[in-house]
Amino acid sequence: MRAKWLVSVGASQILPQGGHVFRDTAMLRHAAIQGHGIALFAMELVTDAIAAGDLVAxxxxxxxPTNNAYYLITRSRRLSAAAGSFIRWVKAVAGASGAGL
Structure with a gap:
């Protein structure tokens, strides 16, 4: 992912070398907060830590840009009030993050 990010920001001449690779985002987040280096995150995963001053963007x-996506699919029948509330929440969060739906 580092190489793709470097290319996307016009820094393809920089070659990422070495460093730790985390397969768990919680461990990566903890290491970044503890000052063990830099990390690439989906903004949704670190907005709170940035707001608190624990991380800096x-x-x-x-x-x-990614091709990752989540899909919200419902049946055509009437949904429960709880399901409707959940769908409204998902749409609000996606809209606030700029992800869209």
Whole structure:
């Protein structure tokens, strides 16, 4: 992912070498908060830590586009009030993050 991000921000001449690779985002987040280096995250996973001052987004307007997506699919029948509330919440969160639906 580091190489893709570097290319997306026009820094393809920099070659990422070495470093730790975390397969668990919770461990990566903890290591970044503890000052063990830099990390690439989906903003949704670190917005609270940035707001609290635990992490810094040095390039807040640089994003790596992905093809990842979540799909919200419902039946055509009437939904329960709880299901309707959940769908409204998902749409609000997706809209606030800029992800859209």
């Amino acid at each position: 040095p390039f807040p307007n640089m994003f790596l």
